[in-house]
Amino acid sequence: MNVAFDPWIPVVDLQGKPERISIVSLFTKGEKFADLAVRPHERVSLMRLFLCIAHAALDGPKDYEEWLQVPTKLPNAAERYLTQWKDSFELFHKTKPWLQVADLQETTKKEDKASPKDKTSPVVLLDFEIASGKNSTLFEHLAESESREVKLERLALNLLTYQNFSSGGGLPIAQWDSVVTKQVGNLDAPCLSQSMTHSLFRGNDLLCTIYLNLPSYESIQETYISFNKAKKKDQNVYNSISLGKPIWENFPTSPKPDSEEAVNATKTYLGRLVPISRWVKLLPNFRMYCCAGFKYDKYEDGFPAEPTASVKIITRQEEQKREVVKAAPSKALWRELSSLLVHRTSEGIGGPIAMSNAPRDEAFDFMVCAITRDQASMDIAMESVFHIKPALVSHNSIHKTEIGGGKNTIGAEGYAIKLRTAIEVYRKEVDWDWERRVEKAGKEKNVLKDKLAEKALLYYWTNVEKSLSLLMMHIEAIGTDQAEPTRNVWRKAIFQIACDAYRSACAKETPRQVKAFVKGWRKLVTNDQQAVSRDDELSYEEEVIA
Template identity: 25%
Template sequence: MNNFNLIDQPWIPIRWLNSATDNPTLVSLHDAFTRAHEIADLDCLPHERIALTRLLVCIAHAALGIPEDAEDWLDIDFGHDLQSTAPSYLQREDIHPHFNLLGDGPRFLQSRAKFSSTDVGYPLSKISFHLSSGNNPKLLDHWGEDPRPWTEPSAALTLLCLQNFFVGGSMASKVKGNGPALKSLQMILLGENLAQTILKNCLDSETLRSSGNGLGSPSWEGQADTQLLSRLSPTPCDLWLTDDLSRILIEQGTQQPECPAYRDPYATIEPIKDKDDRLLRAKPGQGIWRDLHLLTNLNKAQGQNAALNLQAFNERKEIGENTPLWVGELIKAKDAKIEDATESTFTVPHKLFSDEGRHLYASGIEHCDAISKKLYGAIKFYGTTLSQEKPPIAEGQKHYWHTLDQEHRKLIAMSATPENYLTQIGSEHADDPWTLSVRQAARQAYDAVCPRTTPRQIQAYTAGIKPLLRALFPKEKPPKGAKPQSTQANLNL
């Protein structure tokens, strides 16, 4: 039986910097480090990117150690020998066997201690979040009850993702706790190549201690703990793959504490007024860009809520004119099922990490949220006037936000030069790109779902749009004692 060692065998999907056709689409852990400067990026699904990045950072820290602080990072040139030190670490006699996917000896993120020969387990497809299995249908997957053919690379990646995102439920109701990467938006700093991406997401001791945690040891070096490296190589489940890759056995593993007991290094804290802070999460059906000002909060006076990797990156003075960020999450529903996966990539200007840039960005989000509520009321009033049982509110909201999803880069660009926009977004005299985009999106959404071809429809359209226009084109209150001037909105009927 082939043990399929993950250090030597290709299983990590990547994209190369050059376009040469002889470069493989899968690489081993050894090649992922030795050729890291030639690899552009990982090439995988959102949850796979999170799990793989956490593993690569874990190996980097295990091989290189951890700098004491930002100055120490620069003094020792942390990571200059990543391409040689990490592969040497992986080839150590006490490390290499622990990356076998199969075999009778130690296995990668697996343990057989709690299983007997009579245990049946579950089909391997049942732990793959994007595949259908049993009563878990998928839109793009229609495989029946017949066993699926599995390859070692896909089985290894599926196993790694399960340990990072274990969600429990009927499959393993006896296992308590979730995977450490679950229930939070995960931020990954992107570099020009895979080597830079790995190093940008490494931490220093000072930043790590600020969250009340230590480095610890990877799970393959001994007994798993609840510190950083064990969370990056998690074993919330004791797993064992059958030799034919058809089934997997599951038992209780090392339960990892969750927020607020432990703060995940790639998660952002979302401050809630008069409540305990919580991890920022993706909202189904809502673009991640609407929370970008929370993701970039590096203000110590406000609790420095940004992810720890971004804090450490900032302390090293490496934030440049533009910083590429990847943000994504595997979204868990309330019934212990995976609901969706979401991801976004941003090129964040330097000023968006400052109070001025974030304030402008936040005011832009507040404005489009306020207009969304006015659009809701306008469409509802239109429907009520026509005695509609169900006004097309949902359709209008979808149209509005879909338009702004395509325009949100204008708001990011504005935050790069907040000093150029002295007039408040959405105010009477505002003519900035974001105010104009919000006005256009609201009018187009209202027009799309509120037809005006009959006299009754025209009457309802006019009645509904008046409050919307007053919100889109507000008038400043005149000084006390001044006589109001009569104005009439242009309805563009």
């Protein structure tokens, strides 16, 4: 199978009909297909592959002027490029199989001779959706069956996704030259690390989608920089990262991590777009050798964030720290939207590199994809599509303040914190043993507090999300006479939602519960000057006492 010229990519056409197409068809006939028909992690992996091919085919775009010409130049350039490198896209090539190590074999170490002879693994283990190990899928019990067959088009997609998103921890072992890999202590693939979010634009068709997500070399060189932990005179030291070459143009010939090919694969922009974080060799009988591959440094190691990732500054204990924007099962992706829609600065803070391609005077679709990780395993795949209006991009700082809070604004996140605190105050009043349980929980005390407020917070965030149209009304009214009235409507709405959430979680049927309810209520509603007046607070309190 040749992944460049044989159909294997799941898509839907403009009428919504599903089919599979080749990479060449995607670039030459992309305007006929509406979107990819894949899971979130597969979408990110495929888009990184497409962007790598587009960059290599165009040798650019070098600047904004060349980027404007991409839609007309890319189809023919991509076809010529893929024809030139056709052999490197053969899935079972004898000497250079696509994204695989041809010389990978079972270990020859003497101490391993006592273990079972078959060192291979079933290829279905490349599919994250199949039940195996800690992964469980309803009605799916055959993942590790030796007779399980996988269609080649599915195998190609699984291999690509596995190289981008496989989790660390325990892996099979294999040998490349004299290097025998480790079974435990392996690292995450670059796109899964820290449960990072990946942001992508979605165009009217697939060719437009590639165009919108393709940054110019100029913007890459300005923003794709490294943050070193080493400091000189209390100033952060930044190092530029070279563009490099796609992995198939300069595939490593040895397992040495300091070889020129390995450095290109792990420490350059184009080299990392299609990683080989796992050394894999597919065999004809639906088996494979599979083990840990080259190390891909993460943002916390001092390497720049991935091109589709986002970086924000957080404050913990009065200390500012840079972190990639992470996904979490308990936090909807829209709550991070203000951090994702920021143009990445020269210090590497902000959204994806392609954010500079965002349409300025018209609305656009913005996709956020992620997989959360839990104890060296993939947990939950998440994907959201946001229809972004120009007003939201122009007034993103207002959106950030109203959601996350600010100097004189509590914000939706602030009310969530107040709600959590109020519920704990209530619990302390009705449960004399609560403080001892919190103290006994030690490092897990915040987990215990979150569980206490889980019901109320679920109610709160669900209803805040339903009220986001009020926030958009305010943002679109900025600069008019309606700005302040619409802001007050939004703030009062989230205040009332917080009050209703508190009522839903805290009973007041006995005298002791009523006393606890009022004590927690005062914690929730007092010292709030952004949404309600003191008269409003008193009327709410009178209602509670009554």
